[in-house]
Amino acid sequence: MKLxxxxxxxxTTVAEAVDLLAEYLDEASVLAGGQSLIPLLAxxxxxxxxxxxxxxxxxxxxxxxxxxxxxxxxxxxEYVAEESWTVADAVPLLAAALPLIGHEAIRSRGTIGGSLAxxxxxxxxxxxxxxxxxxxxxxxxxxxxVIPAAQxxxxxxxxxxxxxELLVEVRFPAAKPGTGVSFQEVARRHGDFAIVGLATxxxxxxxxxxxxxLALAGISDVPVRAAAAEDLxxxxxxxxxxxxxxxxxxxxxxxxxxxxxxxxxxxxxVAAAVVRRGLRAAADNALERQ
Amino acid sequence: MADITLTVNGAMRTxxxxxxxxxxxxxxxxxxxTGTHVGCEHGVCGACTVIVDGRPVRSCLMLAIQAAxxxxxxxxxxxxxxxxxxxxxxxxxxxxxxCGFCTPGFVMQATAFLSDHPDAGEQQIRExxxxxxxxxxxxxxxxxxxLLAAERARELS
Numbered sequence: 001m002k003l004x005x006x007x008x009x010x011x012t013t014v015a016e017a018v019d020l021l022a023e024y025l026d027e028a029s030v031l032a033g034g035q036s037l038i039p040l041l042a043x044x045x046x047x048x049x050x051x052x053x054x055x056x057x058x059x060x061x062x063x064x065x066x067x068x069x070x071x072x073x074x075x076x077x078e079y080v081a082e083e084s085w086t087v088a089d090a091v092p093l094l095a096a097a098l099p100l101i102g103h104e105a106i107r108s109r110g111t112i113g114g115s116l117a118x119x120x121x122x123x124x125x126x127x128x129x130x131x132x133x134x135x136x137x138x139x140x141x142x143x144x145x146v147i148p149a150a151q152x153x154x155x156x157x158x159x160x161x162x163x164x165e166l167l168v169e170v171r172f173p174a175a176k177p178g179t180g181v182s183f184q185e186v187a188r189r190h191g192d193f194a195i196v197g198l199a200t201x202x203x204x205x206x207x208x209x210x211x212x213x214l215a216l217a218g219i220s221d222v223p224v225r226a227a228a229a230e231d232l233x234x235x236x237x238x239x240x241x242x243x244x245x246x247x248x249x250x251x252x253x254x255x256x257x258x259x260x261x262x263x264x265x266x267x268x269x270v271a272a273a274v275v276r277r278g279l280r281a282a283a284d285n286a287l288e289r290q
Numbered sequence: 291m292a293d294i295t296l297t298v299n300g301a302m303r304t305x306x307x308x309x310x311x312x313x314x315x316x317x318x319x320x321x322x323x324t325g326t327h328v329g330c331e332h333g334v335c336g337a338c339t340v341i342v343d344g345r346p347v348r349s350c351l352m353l354a355i356q357a358a359x360x361x362x363x364x365x366x367x368x369x370x371x372x373x374x375x376x377x378x379x380x381x382x383x384x385x386x387x388x389c390g391f392c393t394p395g396f397v398m399q400a401t402a403f404l405s406d407h408p409d410a411g412e413q414q415i416r417e418x419x420x421x422x423x424x425x426x427x428x429x430x431x432x433x434x435x436x437l438l439a440a441e442r443a444r445e446l447s
Contacts, residue, residue, distance in 0.1 A: 001331055008292075008309030008355065031353075038312070038351045039332035051309065055356060079345065103421025105336065105399060108345035109352060190420045 003041045007050035012057060014139055017166050020052050022141050025163040028052050032075060032114030035106050060113070060168060065090055068174050074113020074167045079104075081112055090174040092289070093132060093181040093201050097124040100183060103191045113167045116152070119159050122193040122218035124183060126153060130223040131199040131215035134172045140165035153222035176211070178204045180286025184278040185217070186270050188261060194218045195261050196270045200278035202233070204286040209233050214246075214278065219256040219271055226250035229275065238283040247275040294358035298323065299367030307354035313347075314338040316354030317364060325365035325394050329423070336422030337395040340364050346402035365394035368401065376446070377401055377439040386435035388426035396422050400436045408443060415440070 011017040021028055029048035031037055032055070040046035054060060060075030063084045070090045072081060081087050082098040101107055101115070101124050115125045116136070128134070129149040136147040138161050145165070152159050161167060175181070181201045185194035197217030203210045212233035214226040229250035236242050256267035295304045298321060305320045312331075317323045317340070326349055329337035333351040340349045341363040368375040374382065377400055387393045396419060403418040404410065410418070415436050424432060 002315070003310035003312065005308070006310050008353075010355075034351050034353070034356075035333060035348075038353075039334075041310075042332045042350075053353075053356065103336070104403065104418055105339055105346040105348050105421055106333070106351075108342070108347050190417060 001042050001044070003038070004044065004047060006041070006048060008053065009050060010053040010056050014057060014059060014166060014168055017052055017054055017057060018139055018141060018164065020050075021166060022164040024050050024052075028163070030054055030117065030166065032117070033077065033110040034114075035102065035110040036114065036118045036120070054166070063087060065174065070172045070174055072112050072170050072172070074111065074117075074169055076112045078107040078110045078112060078115070082107060091132070091172045092175055092179065092285075093183065093199055094125075094128050094172060096181050097128045097183040097199060100124050100185060100191075100197075106191075112170060116170060117159060117161060117167050119153055119157050119222075120193070121153070121156060121220060121222050122195075122197065124185070124194075124197060124199075124217065127197055127199040127215040127217040127223040128183070129170065129172075130225055131201055131213040132172055133213075134170055136161075136167060137169045137171065138162075138165040139168050144168075150225075156221040175201070176203050178210070178286060178290065180204065180282040180284065180289060182278045182281035182285060184274045184281065186274060196256070196267055196274050198271075198274045198278040199223075200282040202238075202279070202282045202286055204238070204283070207237055209236055209238060214250060214275065216250070216254070216271060216275075219254050219267060221257075224254070226275065228253075233279070238279070240280075243276050243279040246279060247272040250275045292355050292358075294355055296357050296359060297361045299363055305354065309353065309355060311354045312350050313340070313342075313352045313354045313357050313362070314349035316357075317349060317362070320354075323364050323366050327391055327394050329391070329395075334423070335392070335395070336399060337392050339395040339398045339422065341398055341402050344402070344405075346399045363398070363401075365397055368397065375401070376443050377404065377436065380439035380442055381432070381435035384431050384435035384438055386428070386432045388424075388428045392422060392424045392426075396424070396432055400439070404436070404440055404443065408440065408447075410440060412437060 027049035031051040031053040185197035201213040229246040327337040329335035338349040
């Protein structure tokens with residue numbers, strides 16, 4: 001369908017964008033890459049009065065590494081992050097997830113911040129930020145706030161960004177030596193939203209797992225950390241038995257949604273398989289990267 | 291309404307699209323370039339793929355006003371002096387279409403992909419085209435055409 005009539009502003013600075021958001025609040029939608037918002041408009045699932053197009057704000061784009069963190073501007077296109085050596089080197093989990101987002105043409109326009117502000121619980125980037133405890137920097141009329149990933153996702157397509165705030169950057173902790181990562185997903189078709197997705201990051205020190213991070217996508221209204229499995233894994237040596245038990249602990253108390261792609265029980269079974277695969281792949285990756 | 295200027299298939303074009311007008315509709319309705327096909331109109335089918343500043347883009351998911359200052363290539367811009375591009379000719383030779391509706395999107399996606407990945411193999415090509423849907427399901431001949439184009443381009447260079 002054609003888009004409904006809508007007002008349009010294209011600020012060129014973050015300050016101008018924040019002024020517009022403060023003026024229109026809930027009546028405004030921020031237009032970044034548009035790969036989720038424009039379909040929502042076409043399908044009449046979103047009816048903003050005004051689009052605030054942030055594509056012309058140069059200060060929102062870029063990848064920078066400093067002090068053990070990699071900072072990615074919210075407006076950075078997904079293909080740019082995908083081609084970034086800094087991301088490949090310092091945030092390998094993000095690098096593993098990026099090629100799985102939509103299709104090549106989607107990543108031409110889609111932005112890092114756009115996907116995270118849209119907060120689809122089946123999407124790749126929300127799970128990556130939850131697994132890595134990334135930080136979200138928003139700017140509003142009263143200045144900046146830094147929101148940890150654990151507090152960013154509040155519900156289906158809902159974040160803790162206030163209507164007068166703009167997501168300006170996302171900070172990822174740089175991977176420690178010994179890190180191995182994997183992004184696994186099961187989807188009907190390559191490029192589709194995952195039935196279940198899993199972001200995994202393990203740190204191996206002297207053959208022992210010193211840090212385990214698992215975040216599941218598609219099983220709830222927000223990405224979910226598998227804390228019970230992480231506790232089990234920490235301090236242990238990788239083995240098939242350990243990963244089987246971790247898969248049980250990661251999935252025994254989840255209650256995934258059912259839809260035409262799969263029942264709740266099916267998703268639960270897939271989630272356990274994905275956890276086993278993800279752990280195996282991340283442990284192998286840790287050895288390869290050494 | 292906003293006045294915009296952009297380059298389409300090498301020529302400077304201007305227009306005054308409403309904010310809500312997609313690049314796909316602007317190309318078709320305002321510039322009369324109806325080779326860009328509009329299928330699902332919400333970013334699922336890939337039929338409307340065009341090349342914007344060197345990257346494949348779904349023109350139904352981009353506003354026309356966002357293309358101001360950009361360089362856009364559509365299916366009409368591939369043949370020069372009546373001669374098909376290497377990819378177009380290879381797809382012709384491979385019978386890479388049945389009804390033809392999805393063809394412009396496949397051709398633009400594959401054109402952008404091959405220019406960045408001239409040595410791509412079958413698996414990479416399948417993945418690059420995975421966002422384009424052919425409802426006649428003539429996928430095999432489409433892949434054959436793109437592989438043939440890649441081979442011919444390598445022989446030429």
